[in-house]
Amino acid sequence: MRSVYAIGTGIIPFGKYPDKSLADIVWPTVKEAIIEANIGREAIDAVFFGTAFGGLLAGQRSLRMLGISGLPIINVENACSSGSSALRLGWMSVACGCHDVVLVVGADKLTKLGGGPLPLERDDCEVTQGLVMPAVYAMRARRYMHDYGLTREQLAEVSVKARKHGALNANAQIRTPVTIEEVMASRLIADPFTLLHCCPTGDGAATVILASEEVARRHSATLVRVAGSEVTSGVYTNGYRDMTWAELTARGAKHVYEMAGIGSGDIDVAEIHDAFTIAELMYYEAFGFCERGQGYELLHSGETSLGGKIVVNPSGGLLSRGHPVGATGVAQAVEIVRQLSGRSGRHQVEDAKVGLTHATGGGIAGFDHGACSVHIFSR
Amino acid sequence: MQETKTAVVVSERSRPNELKLVDPRLVDIDGSRARLKAGQCRQCKAYSFPRADVCASCLSEDVADVFLSEEGKLYSFSTIYKGPPGWIVPYTLGYVDLPEGVRVLANLDIPQEQLGVDLKVRLGFKAIAKDADGSPLQTYVFRE
Numbered sequence: 001m002r003s004v005y006a007i008g009t010g011i012i013p014f015g016k017y018p019d020k021s022l023a024d025i026v027w028p029t030v031k032e033a034i035i036e037a038n039i040g041r042e043a044i045d046a047v048f049f050g051t052a053f054g055g056l057l058a059g060q061r062s063l064r065m066l067g068i069s070g071l072p073i074i075n076v077e078n079a080c081s082s083g084s085s086a087l088r089l090g091w092m093s094v095a096c097g098c099h100d101v102v103l104v105v106g107a108d109k110l111t112k113l114g115g116g117p118l119p120l121e122r123d124d125c126e127v128t129q130g131l132v133m134p135a136v137y138a139m140r141a142r143r144y145m146h147d148y149g150l151t152r153e154q155l156a157e158v159s160v161k162a163r164k165h166g167a168l169n170a171n172a173q174i175r176t177p178v179t180i181e182e183v184m185a186s187r188l189i190a191d192p193f194t195l196l197h198c199c200p201t202g203d204g205a206a207t208v209i210l211a212s213e214e215v216a217r218r219h220s221a222t223l224v225r226v227a228g229s230e231v232t233s234g235v236y237t238n239g240y241r242d243m244t245w246a247e248l249t250a251r252g253a254k255h256v257y258e259m260a261g262i263g264s265g266d267i268d269v270a271e272i273h274d275a276f277t278i279a280e281l282m283y284y285e286a287f288g289f290c291e292r293g294q295g296y297e298l299l300h301s302g303e304t305s306l307g308g309k310i311v312v313n314p315s316g317g318l319l320s321r322g323h324p325v326g327a328t329g330v331a332q333a334v335e336i337v338r339q340l341s342g343r344s345g346r347h348q349v350e351d352a353k354v355g356l357t358h359a360t361g362g363g364i365a366g367f368d369h370g371a372c373s374v375h376i377f378s379r
Numbered sequence: 380m381q382e383t384k385t386a387v388v389v390s391e392r393s394r395p396n397e398l399k400l401v402d403p404r405l406v407d408i409d410g411s412r413a414r415l416k417a418g419q420c421r422q423c424k425a426y427s428f429p430r431a432d433v434c435a436s437c438l439s440e441d442v443a444d445v446f447l448s449e450e451g452k453l454y455s456f457s458t459i460y461k462g463p464p465g466w467i468v469p470y471t472l473g474y475v476d477l478p479e480g481v482r483v484l485a486n487l488d489i490p491q492e493q494l495g496v497d498l499k500v501r502l503g504f505k506a507i508a509k510d511a512d513g514s515p516l517q518t519y520v521f522r523e
Contacts, residue, residue, distance in 0.1 A: 116461055125429045126484040128402035129383050129518060130462055130507070135472050138457035146455075146496040188469075191458040236435065239480045243455060365484070 001095045003227045005216035006377065008037025008209035009334040014173040014322035018111040022054050026062035026107045026205045033207040033326045034066075038219045044209075046072040046097035050086030050106040051326035052079055059350035061172030068103075071340065072223050076218075077326075080273065080361025081231065082106065083206070084329025090210045091375075100212045106330030107205035112141035117203055118325070126365040134190035134198055137276035141192055144244045144278060148293040152192050154300070156183035158277035159196050161305055166316020167265055168306075171331075173202045173322030196377040197277040199317075203358065206331040222341040222368055227354075228260030234367030240370065244350040246286035248367075249273075249360055251264070252374040253287045260376040262354060264288035266312055267376075269339050269349040270356040271332035274317040283358065284312070311349045314339065332357035340379045354378045401508060404429045409448075410519050413504035413519045415447040415483065428481050441459040447483070449502040451475040451521065456487060456494055466508055475500055490518040496523060 010032030017025055034041060047068070049059030059073040078085040083106020090104040117132035124131075160180055166172035178196060185196040188207055216223055216278060232255070234248045241247075257263060264287055272287070274280040281295030289310055290298040298304060304312040315321045315335040318328060334356035338344050355377045363368025400408060405428075407414045418430035421443055425436035428447065433440050438508070456473035471487040471494065488505050503522050506515035 117463065119463070125402060125405055127463075128405070129484055129486060130459065130466055130470055130472060132459060132462060132485060133458050134459045134461070138459075139455040139474060142457060143455040143496060188458075188460045190460065193457075238426065238482065240454070240476055240482055243474075274397070 001240040002097055003093045003213045004091050004210050005213060006208050006226060006333065007211045007220045008033035008039070008207070008336045009200055009337050010036065010207040011171050011331055012205055013171045014204035014324060014327070014331070015202050016111050017109065019156070020203070022051070022058055022107055022109050022207040023062040023065050024163065024189045025109065025203055026105060027065040027285050027344055029205045029207040030063065030066055030068070030103065030105065033209050036230050037209045037211070037270045039101060039209070041066065041068055043101045044068065044071065044103050045101050045234060046074070046093060047103045047105065048074050048076055048086035048090040050076045050083035050329060051108050052077055052082045053108050053110065058107065062105070062107065070286065078231070078362070078371040080275070080323070081316045081329060082326035084332070084357065084359040084375065085371065087208065087329055087333055087375060088229050088231040088373055091226050094210050094212055100215050102210050104208045104210060104330060104372070105205065106327040108324040108326040109203040110201040111203050113139050120363050124364050125366045131363065132190070134193055136363050137278055138190035138193050138234070140282065141244045141276070141278035144282070145192070147244050150281070150296055152184065153180055154296045155192065155277045156180045157299060158274065158280045159183045161299065162274060162313060162317045162319035164308060164312050165347055166320025169321060170345070171314050172316040172320050173200055174316070174320045175350050193276060193321050197324040199275050199319050202322045204322055204327040204331060206334045207331045208330055208337065209227065222379060224337050224340045224377055224379050226375060227262070227378045228256040228374070230256040230259065230375070231282040231371065231373040233287050233371050234369050236366045242283065245292065246282045246368065248369050248372045249283055249358065252343065254374045256374040256376055260378070262376065266354050268354050269314060270358070271313055271315060271317065271335050272356070272358040273290045273328070273360045275315060275323060275361065276318050277319070279311065287358070288355070306347060306349065314344065314347045314349055329357065329359035332359060332376070333375060340377055349353045399510065399516050401516045405425070406504070406519040408504045408517055413479045413502055414449070415502065415519060417445050417481065418442040419445045426479050426481050427484060434439070434501055447479055447481060448477045451477040451483070451500055453483065453496065453498040453500050455496060458491065470507060473521065486518060486520045488522045491523055
């Protein structure tokens with residue numbers, strides 16, 4: 001396998017663009033990434049385009065805006081891991097020598113869905129009973145609170161931290177800080193979650209250009225390598241499952257740490273899938289940032305906030321930067337590549353050398369989650 | 380792309396005076412009693428819920444129709460205030476662990492103050508949503 005490098009990044013501020021098409025929000029990110037990579041369009045060998053709700057041939061529809069056509073374009077759907085799965089496929093195609101330069105795009109427009117919880121697969125036996133994603137995470141939270149004594153106020157602190165970081169990120173959908181009291185007082189969505197425990201719905205797009213070492217050395221000043229890449233899926237069971245433990249993420253983390261030859265202690269900055277407050281605490285544990293049941297203590301210590309030892313979601317995460325499903329995994333990669341190149345401005349993590357991205361999700365019966373993707377970047 | 384008026388319904392040919400079910404793959408309701416429809420592999424004894432024609436454990440297609448136990452223990456729960464389009468809110472969902480080793484997602488018909496992790500619950504049925512014509516849709520629920 002060859003080494004793979006991220007040589008260009010592009011992103012638009014996440015938010016609500018009801019009057020724009022998917023292609024309208026995608027092309028600026030692709031153009032930005034191409035300019036940043038200092039390559040011509042013709043250097044691109046293939047495109048991997050992650051989207052969950054973008055519809056048929058979203059990649060072709062978007063890239064024709066920039067005259068990028070006539071090359072392999074693969075559209076990728078893996079629920080909330082669509083963008084990160086596209087990243088994994090792009091990584092594979094460069095690592096195995098099939099391609100030298102690939103474009104990885106993640107994009108979705110949730111405003112076209114009209115708000116509220118994401119529409120899930122209607123044929124699913126839990127969806128026919130009224131299951132929505134906030135309820136899945138809320139039931140995890142409820143059990144976690146029962147097993148580990150976590151309180152609603154403590155859970156609300158996750159949102160406070162996310163919004164504090166997001167306020168510093170010009171690309172975040174929500175850029176206002178909140179207090180614990182405001183989180184607690186917002187309207188109920190799925191008990192114990194109020195609105196501010198849940199990521200907002202919105203639109204977004206992001207692009208990363210991956211390249212071989214030879215190309216990267218020719219074009220990039222700061223070399224950021226993709227040191228580990230993983231996509232895996234949940235283990236199916238219709239039996240009992242410990243919902244306080246993110247088995248799928250822990251398994252993905254183990255694989256990717258082995259691949260990159262690192263441990264959890266080596267990570268300086270991480271963008272993880274905080275779709276709902278409880279998720280961030282559970283993923284601290286799954287990634288080995290702390291012991292089981294200690295997620296809140298780690299949060300409260302400040303070590304995962306800007307200035308801490310392992311900064312989690314400096315972008316504001318899903319809760320604040322936003323979560324246009326298929327865009328998330330690529331937006332996380334953009335964030336980490338820029339962090340490792342020292343280009344994150346007000347939310348820069350000081351001297352970040354190793355970063356991690358993590359997107360997981362998909363609510364279907366019998367799975368922890370449908371899919372999970374983890375990447376490690378290093379400089 | 381998303382319908383805005385109807386509840387999430389798996390259609391069933393409706394006949395006069397028959398109870399309409401939200402998902403007839405999962406439950407039989409005969410007017411006084413609800414029973415959860417599962418499969419059990421005759422080769423390896425593994426359960427499927429919803430009933431599947433092939434056993435996910437051993438790939439046998441020799442699957443018996445069985446009903447699951449009517450009593451179980453509540454693993455976790457949440458009351459939902461923002462549901463899918465057409466759904467009557469608030470409603471409470473929970474995961475119920477049955478003695479067969481199967482975990483079932485169910486609507487709960489339990490007052491807020493009685494809800495709790497590890498609560499013992501019993502199977503019943505209730506109208507929980509409405510179809511496009513406004514007719515009530517029945518499904519299984521668990522009660523204390």
